[in-house]
Amino acid sequence: MMEGLDDGPDFLSEEDRGVSPRAVNVDLQTDATLQVDISDALSERDKVKFTVHTKSTLPNFKQNEFSVVRQHEEFIWLHDSFVENEDYAGYIIPPAPPRPDFDASREKLQKLGEGEGSMTKEEFTKMKQELELGLIEQLIVQFMEKNMSLT
Template sequence: MAVSSAIVGGGPWPRQWEGGKGGAWAQCSSDRRGGGRAVGGWLKLEGAMSDTAADLSEGNKLASVSMEAEPSMLVDIPDALSEREKVKFTVHTKTTLPSFKKSDFSVIRQHEDFVWLHDALVENEDYAGIIIPPAPAKPDFDVAREKMQKLGEGEGSMTKEEFNKMKQELESEYLAVFKKTVSIHEVFLQRLAVHTVLGKDHNFHVFLEYDQDVRHFSFFYSMEVPET
């Protein structure tokens, strides 16, 4: 799965990238050896505070968590965008299951939606004895953010070359954390998708297909009057 990312400065940390406003591009690359996938990145920084957008769709190959599972449903996260304290994940699904309205679709989800899905699975008594994959960790960019702030405060005491070098190092560090965040959320969904029982769960399908807030959907679903 190839990854291209833009880290854009200016304003509070972070806000959405708007192209065509100057700044220099620098190419970086790394390996996600755990999944055997090459990663190429593009960085753009205009200030000490940065925004991040990751486009993971180029040359996308869906990773299969289980080689034994039939490919009736493939789930991946081809795009992700960091906005201030939140990360918005584009969750893409390709399926042949008749329970879905479409065979290829995408929705936007935040970390809290992943936690909602995990908790719904854990609380379902029908899944007693089934090992539910752990919920992905909450995105944490505090360390990288603090380093960027300190770098900005100390810019006057450095040469231009020293500042640019440290800035590039911090960009790479932040991008690595961002990629890891996307990866662990993607793997969580892929483990559910290939599970013979959890892959058919109603809440999981709502998470993948419902194009609005799934927690909002859950509230109204629970308010339905049961049949008598």
């Protein structure tokens, strides 16, 4: 893991702990599932944090569901670790996720907050709609980039 960053709770079962990831046996003939959802991008000053939700019926995990918070830099580190590791040569490694741009939205929110008393109701509504549309566009672009990299 990245130096200085919390590895989070230990989610592997007792029998799989201490075993290298390449040595973990998983029976793919069962109906076991592993579902990972990355959501809730939050900007905290200069850091972007995501909540990673995991659901699994694989016996290798202690819990069926758990969530951890990870920084954008950790995803970049993980991506680079796979790309630079010769053991993964020949595997398709999706691109690292782009860093979400919160600055434009912050500026509009600040203007919206400052101008609330001096704007007409129509101006306020228009700026609010523009902000909402911008956020929706960002989500759609991120969703499309994520799904396009998986195909």
